[in-house]
Amino acid sequence: MNGNGNGSSLGKAPIKVRLATTSLAGCFGCHMSFLDMDEKLFELADMVEFDRSPFTDIKHCGPCDIALIEGGVCNSENVHVLRELRANAKILVAVGACAINGGVPALRNRLKIGDILNQVYRSDAGEVQIPNDPELPAALDKVYPINEIVRVDYFLPGCPPSGDAIWKYLTDLILGRVPRLEPQLLHYD
Amino acid sequence: MSALETAAAPQTLRRIAIEPVTRVEGHGKVTILLDEDNKIHQVRLHIVEFRGFEAFIEGRPYWEVPVTVQRLCGICPVSHLLAATKAMDLIAGFGPLTTTAEKLRRLLHYGQIVQSHALHFFHLSSPDLLLGFASEVAKRNIVGVAGAYPDLARQGVLTRKFGQEIIRHISGKRIHGTGVIPGGMNKALTQGERDELRNEIDGIIQWSREAVGLIKQLHETEPEFYNSFGESRANMMGLVDENGALDFYHGGLRARDADGGPIFDHADYATYRTLLQEDIKPWSYMKFPHIRTLGADNGWYRVGPLARIQICDRLTTPLAEAERQSFIAFNGGKPAHGALLFHWARMIEMLHAAELARDLLDDPDILGTHLMADKGDRREEAVGVIEAPRGTLFHHYRVADNDLVTYCNLIVSTTNNNHAMNESIRSVATQHLTGHEITEGLLNHIEIAIRAYDPCLSCATHAIGQMPLEVELLDAEGALVSRGRKNFAG
Numbered sequence: 001m002n003g004n005g006n007g008s009s010l011g012k013a014p015i016k017v018r019l020a021t022t023s024l025a026g027c028f029g030c031h032m033s034f035l036d037m038d039e040k041l042f043e044l045a046d047m048v049e050f051d052r053s054p055f056t057d058i059k060h061c062g063p064c065d066i067a068l069i070e071g072g073v074c075n076s077e078n079v080h081v082l083r084e085l086r087a088n089a090k091i092l093v094a095v096g097a098c099a100i101n102g103g104v105p106a107l108r109n110r111l112k113i114g115d116i117l118n119q120v121y122r123s124d125a126g127e128v129q130i131p132n133d134p135e136l137p138a139a140l141d142k143v144y145p146i147n148e149i150v151r152v153d154y155f156l157p158g159c160p161p162s163g164d165a166i167w168k169y170l171t172d173l174i175l176g177r178v179p180r181l182e183p184q185l186l187h188y189d
Numbered sequence: 190m191s192a193l194e195t196a197a198a199p200q201t202l203r204r205i206a207i208e209p210v211t212r213v214e215g216h217g218k219v220t221i222l223l224d225e226d227n228k229i230h231q232v233r234l235h236i237v238e239f240r241g242f243e244a245f246i247e248g249r250p251y252w253e254v255p256v257t258v259q260r261l262c263g264i265c266p267v268s269h270l271l272a273a274t275k276a277m278d279l280i281a282g283f284g285p286l287t288t289t290a291e292k293l294r295r296l297l298h299y300g301q302i303v304q305s306h307a308l309h310f311f312h313l314s315s316p317d318l319l320l321g322f323a324s325e326v327a328k329r330n331i332v333g334v335a336g337a338y339p340d341l342a343r344q345g346v347l348t349r350k351f352g353q354e355i356i357r358h359i360s361g362k363r364i365h366g367t368g369v370i371p372g373g374m375n376k377a378l379t380q381g382e383r384d385e386l387r388n389e390i391d392g393i394i395q396w397s398r399e400a401v402g403l404i405k406q407l408h409e410t411e412p413e414f415y416n417s418f419g420e421s422r423a424n425m426m427g428l429v430d431e432n433g434a435l436d437f438y439h440g441g442l443r444a445r446d447a448d449g450g451p452i453f454d455h456a457d458y459a460t461y462r463t464l465l466q467e468d469i470k471p472w473s474y475m476k477f478p479h480i481r482t483l484g485a486d487n488g489w490y491r492v493g494p495l496a497r498i499q500i501c502d503r504l505t506t507p508l509a510e511a512e513r514q515s516f517i518a519f520n521g522g523k524p525a526h527g528a529l530l531f532h533w534a535r536m537i538e539m540l541h542a543a544e545l546a547r548d549l550l551d552d553p554d555i556l557g558t559h560l561m562a563d564k565g566d567r568r569e570e571a572v573g574v575i576e577a578p579r580g581t582l583f584h585h586y587r588v589a590d591n592d593l594v595t596y597c598n599l600i601v602s603t604t605n606n607n608h609a610m611n612e613s614i615r616s617v618a619t620q621h622l623t624g625h626e627i628t629e630g631l632l633n634h635i636e637i638a639i640r641a642y643d644p645c646l647s648c649a650t651h652a653i654g655q656m657p658l659e660v661e662l663l664d665a666e667g668a669l670v671s672r673g674r675k676n677f678a679g
Contacts, residue, residue: 025238025240027261027262028262033263033364035308039343039346077237107257108241108244116245123469131470135235137238139239
């Protein structure tokens with residue numbers, strides 16, 4: 001890991017790796033898979049400290065080593081959050097099917113966003129009332145993979161990648177190895 | 190329209206946003222409008238993402254739908270898998286499920302309730318309850334809890350793991366598995382898998398009892414605070430079986446008013462359209478359902494653990510029912526409506542689900558191999574409903590003769606709670622924020638009320654928006670971080 005010593009066991013290094021995570025247009029399943037590391041979470045907590053993440057109350061990202069991104073990009077807010085993490089992270093990782101290729105939310109890409117809104121926000125009486133408050137971010141025309149918005153350093157496939165795959169990937173990276181997933185950890189469903 | 194939903198003159202007020210709301214699943218944002226004296230005039234929880242599942246499911250083959258719609262939510266994918274498949278059982282023309290298939294589905298569902306409730310309590314909410322509502326931001330998370338209460342954090346992580354392992358054994362994967370198909374199940378549980386789960390279940394039941402004990406102990410330290418925090422008197426709704434006991438998997442709909450009086454009972458959930466109506470407000474992508482006969486102003490309601498354990502006549506397992514009696518007794522038998530009481534109710538349900546899982550693991554039927562129902566005539570339209578961890582979940586489909594979906598309507602648990610959550614945060618704003626210098630710790634009070642509902646903003650964004658909670662945010666010194674936008678919409 002950059003900036004964390006010269007090849008010693010970083011698991012015991014005094015400087016912890018700083019890790020940010022976020023979920024964009026996803027289902028939170030990749031974050032749940034992160035928690036599927038189970039007891040290993042306590043070992044991970046000895047090696048990393050969290051920055052912005054749904055698991056913490058840090059609302060905006062500071063400089064960090066690794067950013068894990070779940071979900072594709074479906075609205076203006078996703079774009080802002082993704083750029084914030086890219087600007088702050090040395091290594092940015094697309095985690096799961098949605099971040100890598102848009103995933104299930106991108107099934108809407110064959111339809112026009114205006115048509116979808118008209119359909120979903122039609123009342124029983126047939127009246128259309130699409131939420132339009134300035135507090136609501138604008139939906140994009142399509143759901144985009146994150147590499148169409150920012151540079152991505154690694155892609156971690158799966159829907160979601162298993163807890164074991166996330167553990168192997170992160171520990172490889174933190175301990176200075178080339179991240180490598182064995183075939184049984186590499187899957188796309 | 191309730192007080193504090195819409196300010197009379199928003200252009201004269203300043204805005205604070207909590208954006209994003211954290212330690213909830215998915216995206217939410219809260220905005221608060223207040224005047225020069227910090228008197229609060231408007232509080233709103235916005236769901237800010239829209240995804241449009243209901244629209245793009247149309248045109249897909251029906252047999253693909255259960256595994257597609259479970260991608261609405263990675264926290265409770267099993268809920269969507271089951272609700273969608275219940276509808277597709279009927280559409281595909283299957284008769285009653287085989288005994289083993291229904292029991293496997295129930296075991297899968299109980300495993301999910303254990304993992305989801307454990308996740309919510311230990312990983313997401315316990316930092317507030319154990320470390321303090323206004324404790325240090327950097328430590329107010331599960332890692333902070335693990336530092337201060339290592340044994341408790343470990344129990345929480347392992348309880349969730351157990352629920353996930355039930356799911357993996359039955360559906361093949363911890364998240365987004367298969368297993369459940371129209372007409373039944375596609376895999377039997379092996380004896381080895383059953384034994385592995387059976388060996389651990391007694392320990393999980395014991396930890397669940399301790400978790401109920403912990404939240405009771407917290408309640409006893411400050412009962413007035415726990416009873417009144419984020420209180421909003423709401424109607425309540427959930428599924429009960431034919432005897433009035435809570436049933437997470439199947440039953441009739443029961444609704445009670447805030448005093449426990451009847452609204453409807455044992456209603457056929459396929460008629461939900463005649464019972465409920467969804468309203469749209471311009472400031473949130475999440476719709477606002479209400480009980481049709483009571484109208485929008487009085488008909489909003491609460492679902493999930495706090496509603497379920499107070500409207501059912503009993504829980505069918507002894508340890509959980511004893512705890513439910515103890516819960517009912519603390520308020521003299523009257524329904525209680527404080528947001529923090531959700532945690533207590535949720536842990537009672539976790540205990541209940543663990544006991545139900547044990548009973549099924551002891552049941553020889555669970556190892557049966559007759560998994561598919563007999564097939565009869567197809568039908569065009571069906572509704573599937575279950576009690577998801579967060580509350581009542583509705584899936585409604587129409588499918589044409591060519592197997593393609595022509596209509597889809599979903600009311601997810603969190604949508605049912607939309608108005609009630611908004612009322613709870615307005616209650617917290619009135620109780621704790623108005624007239625005070627707004628600090629980060631006070632803003633966390635708002636988030637704590639939202640968290641208590643365990644909202645799934647991932648699910649709630651199914652329409653086409655995510656459901657971020659935004660509240661305007663101040664930094665640690667009390668300075669306003671963001672005041673760029675004002676909310677003029679009514």
